[in-house]
Amino acid sequence: MQPRGYWSDAIRRLRKRKLAMLCFWIVAMYAGLAAFIWIGDILVTHLDWKIPIVQWNEHVGPSYQKPAAQYEFVPEMKTESQKGWCLLGTDFMGQSTFRKTLYGAKTAMMVAFCASIISILIGVPLGALAGYYRGWVDDAIVWFYTTLGTIPYILLLMAFAVVLRGAHIGPWELRGSVSVYLAIGLTSWVGLCRLIRGEIIKRKESEYVLAARAMGCSDFRILFFHLLPNVFHIILINFSLRFVSFIHAEVILSFLGLGETDKPSWGAMIDAARTELARDVWWEMAAATVAIFIISLALNIFSDALRDCLDPKLRMD
Amino acid sequence: MTAFIIRRLLYMFPIVLGVLLVTFTLFTLIGGDISQQIAGKNADAETIAEIRHEYGLDKPLFWSWDSQFVNHFKKALFFDFGRAMDRERISSKILRGIVPSLMLTVPMFIGVIISAVSLALIIAYVRGTIWDVSAVVICVAGMSIPYLSFIIFGQYFFAYKLDWFPIIYLPEEPMIKSVGLPILIGILASLGGELRFYRTIMLDEMRNDYVRTAFAKGLSTTRVLFKHVLKNAMIPIITNVVLTIPHLILGSFLLERFFGIPGLGYLMIEAIGARDFFVINAMTFIFSLLIVIFTLLADICYAFVDPRISLK
Numbered sequence: 001m002q003p004r005g006y007w008s009d010a011i012r013r014l015r016k017r018k019l020a021m022l023c024f025w026i027v028a029m030y031a032g033l034a035a036f037i038w039i040g041d042i043l044v045t046h047l048d049w050k051i052p053i054v055q056w057n058e059h060v061g062p063s064y065q066k067p068a069a070q071y072e073f074v075p076e077m078k079t080e081s082q083k084g085w086c087l088l089g090t091d092f093m094g095q096s097t098f099r100k101t102l103y104g105a106k107t108a109m110m111v112a113f114c115a116s117i118i119s120i121l122i123g124v125p126l127g128a129l130a131g132y133y134r135g136w137v138d139d140a141i142v143w144f145y146t147t148l149g150t151i152p153y154i155l156l157l158m159a160f161a162v163v164l165r166g167a168h169i170g171p172w173e174l175r176g177s178v179s180v181y182l183a184i185g186l187t188s189w190v191g192l193c194r195l196i197r198g199e200i201i202k203r204k205e206s207e208y209v210l211a212a213r214a215m216g217c218s219d220f221r222i223l224f225f226h227l228l229p230n231v232f233h234i235i236l237i238n239f240s241l242r243f244v245s246f247i248h249a250e251v252i253l254s255f256l257g258l259g260e261t262d263k264p265s266w267g268a269m270i271d272a273a274r275t276e277l278a279r280d281v282w283w284e285m286a287a288a289t290v291a292i293f294i295i296s297l298a299l300n301i302f303s304d305a306l307r308d309c310l311d312p313k314l315r316m317d
Numbered sequence: 318m319t320a321f322i323i324r325r326l327l328y329m330f331p332i333v334l335g336v337l338l339v340t341f342t343l344f345t346l347i348g349g350d351i352s353q354q355i356a357g358k359n360a361d362a363e364t365i366a367e368i369r370h371e372y373g374l375d376k377p378l379f380w381s382w383d384s385q386f387v388n389h390f391k392k393a394l395f396f397d398f399g400r401a402m403d404r405e406r407i408s409s410k411i412l413r414g415i416v417p418s419l420m421l422t423v424p425m426f427i428g429v430i431i432s433a434v435s436l437a438l439i440i441a442y443v444r445g446t447i448w449d450v451s452a453v454v455i456c457v458a459g460m461s462i463p464y465l466s467f468i469i470f471g472q473y474f475f476a477y478k479l480d481w482f483p484i485i486y487l488p489e490e491p492m493i494k495s496v497g498l499p500i501l502i503g504i505l506a507s508l509g510g511e512l513r514f515y516r517t518i519m520l521d522e523m524r525n526d527y528v529r530t531a532f533a534k535g536l537s538t539t540r541v542l543f544k545h546v547l548k549n550a551m552i553p554i555i556t557n558v559v560l561t562i563p564h565l566i567l568g569s570f571l572l573e574r575f576f577g578i579p580g581l582g583y584l585m586i587e588a589i590g591a592r593d594f595f596v597i598n599a600m601t602f603i604f605s606l607l608i609v610i611f612t613l614l615a616d617i618c619y620a621f622v623d624p625r626i627s628l629k
Contacts, residue, residue, distance in 0.1 A: 022575050047488060092558070150612075151605045159340075162423045162589050163348040222515030224439050244461075252571070256589055274575075277473040289466040296461035 008232075015308040023298035030295050037102060056099040056264050064276075065090040067097075089283040091272065100155045100264040101104035101287045107265040109296075111180055112246035116239050118185025121194035124228070125283060130193075131200030132223050134276030142196075145190045157249060161258040177260050184249050192238050199231045209245050233310040240303035244296045251292065266292055321620075333393075336605040341389045345593040349488030350374050350596055351415070355402050366626075372595070381585050398599035402591055407599045410584055418568030421496050425503040426565055429511050432504065434554065437515035438542055441523055453516070459509025467576050471502040485577040499572040515554070522550045552623050559615040563607035 004012070014020055039187040040054035042233040052058070067089040130141035148156065161183035165173050174182065204227065205207065209310045212226045250274050254267025261268075266288040273285030331445050352369040358367075377384045398407040424480040440452050474496055476484040482498035483490055522528070523546060531541045570582030577583075581600070588596035 045382065143331055143335060147339060150332055150336060150608050151339070151601055152564060152608060155567070155597075155601050155604055156571070158585065159343055159601055162592060163343050163594070165345050169347070208561055221449055222577075238466050250461065251465060255465055255571075256586065257587070267465070270463065270469065273469050275468065278477060285469060289463060292466075293458075293461050296624055297458060300457050300461060 005313045008235075017305050017309075020302055023302040023305075026298040027302060028204050030298075031109060032088065033102060037106035041103075041106070042074055044249045049104055053099060054248045055179040056095060056103045056243065058096075058099075059094040060084060060096045061086060061090045061094050063090060063094045064279070065094075067208055088287050089281075091284055092276075093243070097269075097284050097287050100269060100284075101183065101266075101291050103264045104266040104288060105291060105295075106267060107177075108247045108292075110252040111259075112175070114181035115184035115188065115246050115249075116243060118181060119189035119192060119242075120235060121185070123189030124196055127193040127196030128200050128223055128228060130168040132204055132219070132227070134201075138197075141193070145193050149190045153210050157183060157253070158256065158258070159251055160187050161256075165258055177263075180253055180259050181251065183237065183253070184246055185256075188246070191242075192235070193211065195234055195238065196231060199234055199250055200227055203227060203230060204301070213233055237303065237307045237310055240299065243303075247292065247295065249286065289317060294308070318621075322613075322617065325337070325616065329613065331608050332609055333606060336602060337390055340598050340601050341386060344598045345385055345389065348594050349504055351402075351592065352401045354592060357431075365370050367538055376471065391467065393602050400594060401588070401596045402532055402593040407596055411581065411599065413582040414568070415566060416580075417578050418566060418573070418582060420576055421499055421580060422504075422565040422571060425495070425500045425563060425569070428442075428500065428504045429507055430472075430554070430558065433511040434506060434514050434547075436508075437519045438510075438547065439615050440516050441519040441546065442538060442542055444520060444523070453513065456509040456513045457514075459506075460513070462506075464506050464571055467506040468502055468616050472504070472575060475501070476478065486579075496578065498574075499569075499578065503569060503572055510523045514555065514557075517548075518550050519546060520547050525549070554618065555618055555622055558606075559611055559618055562602055563611050566607065567604055 014024075035052055040049075043049040043052055044054050048076075059076055061071050061084050065071050065086060068087060069089070070083065072081045072083055075092075086098060088101065090102065091097055091279045126141050127146070130138040135261045161179065164174050164179040164182050167179070200223075209226060211223055212222050217226070234236065250259060250265065251267035254265045255271045259265055259267055269284050269288035273282070276282075276284060338356060350369070351593065352365050352374050353370070356365045356368050366375070373385065373388055376388065379386050381387070396408065401407050401410060401501050436452075440449050443449055472484065476482045483495055486495045486499075488495070518578065527549075530542060531539075531545050536545075568582035570579040570580075572580035573580045574580070574586050584596065585600055587593075588600070
């Protein structure tokens with residue numbers, strides 16, 4: 001029998017779990033949708049393509065139409081009225097809630113993805129350096145992340161978001177979405193850094209590192225080509241576990257007016273319900289809540305399963 | 318014991334220093350000069366210069382005994398954070414917000430702890446059955462609903478539709494009535510995550526040998542759970558409680574915002590809306606200091622509760 005490698009073995013375990021695979025496909029669907037909207041948005045804004053489902057800012061009906069209700073209205077630049085309906089109703093501006101929800105998926109996935117990448121790019125190298133070199137490098141990095149970890153997360157996130165918004169860093173001005181990516185990314189690498197540091201300390205005396213050193217590998221090569229690939233599963237588990245919290249952080253920042261303000265986001269849609277619910281307009285909040293609920297649930301279940309399959313200590317046969 | 322506490326106290330200094338460096342970088346170096354913003358759009362150069370002088374923004378950044386860098390540390394040392402953008406003293410603003418915040422968060426926290434720990438014990442009792450599985454599913458589902466939706470829907474349903482509670486906080490109403498709904502929503506919204514956390518603790522505890530011994534002696538399940546397991550599970554619970562206290566004082570900014578409770582969370586939201594860096598800076602420093610202190614307290618409690626931990 002062919003011996004199985006670590007990754008193919010983990011994938012085989014994962015595929016045996018029906019529920020986890022279902023959740024994986026749901027997450028993949030959201031990601032695919034976000035990518036589609038992202039490309040479609042570029043085509044619509046820069047090349048004047050007509051892709052109705054991406055054009056969230058089009059006025060498709062009178063304001064506050066109920067889901068699936070038939071209505072008549074006069075479109076922009078036209079004189080005769082026409083019939084129409086919206087699957088999830090319309091908002092105050094007469095924009096389709098369905099299209100806004102889809103666009104919100106792009107906003108949320110972009111924020112979570114970019115913030116994750118930023119926090120990995122900071123947390124992993126710092127943790128690896130601290131764990132590998134120890135000494136004063138370790139002291140300095142541990143001091144730095146303990147400091148950041150001491151500040152209550154929600155205060156830190158809000159402080160970063162409010163300061164970075166519209167701040168000038170060198171020649172660049174930070175625009176709405178970039179400041180959100182940075183605020184979440186820069187404040188959330190501490191946990192990952194701590195994990196990676198501990199793992200590197202544990203592994204740096206192992207035989208394969210000794211062998212690499214005996215063959216004359218540089219520290220850089222040992223660290224990034226021998227040690228880091230062996231802790232990659234930790235990065236992956238951490239990535240999937242925290243993706244959900246990034247989506248929720250984006251909702252809160254949007255609510256505070258620190259998120260993207262000129263594009264639809266789930267946070268802004270839920271926030272709109274503050275005034276809408278009293279008028280029995282429930283569909284905008286319901287659409288955004290359900291969208292967040294499904295992706296969070298799927299990611300929670302999938303990342304638990306992923307951890308069970310990838311973490312050698314948790315594997316039970 | 319004394320040596321341990323002194324060492325830990327000394328260890329606090331670099332951390333507090335670090336927090337001050339982070340806040341200085343954020344609010345002074347990156348955030349920059351907000352005098353224009355305080356003065357308003359149509360202010361002339363003279364007014365702006367006056368405001369810059371009033372808030373000390375015209376001083377050099379570094380390299381002087383009266384630089385902004387030195388003043389940043391001085392403010393923290395004497396707990397004198399000067400005035401907010403609306404010219405009220407920041408310290409009096411913060412003192413005023415503590416009581417309303419605690420009024421909201423303390424009952425909420427007690428409610429969450431009691432319900433989560435007792436439910437976790439019940440789940441540990443029925444572990445492995447369909448009840449256990451469905452409880453976990455409900456917890457994960459509860460964690461997946463955004464906090465904002467909980468609040469908006471709760472406020473709409475219980476206060477607006479059913480009219481059981483006032484929609485916003487009214488100081489003249491009895492306390493139970495005006496903070497009752499935010500407390501209820503807060504408990505419901507955070508129960509899922511907390512319950513899952515305590516369930517893991519209880520189940521980890523159940524795997525220990527002393528539990529098997531207790532069962533082998535013929536003790537009833539209730540006795541094992543409430544006498545043996547709960548006692549040992551107290552260590553993580555107490556640590557968690559002590560570490561949560563600073564967050565209780567900080568309040569729950571979303572709940573306070575929606576129900577108009579004039580606590581510290583509300584103060585923070587207002588400061589963010591106005592981009593009032595002075596208030597945000599003061600809040601960040603004070604709460605980091607509280608966290609440092611309570612982390613030390615948690616370590617000491619830990620040592621008291623668990624005799625196996627030696628204070629080395």
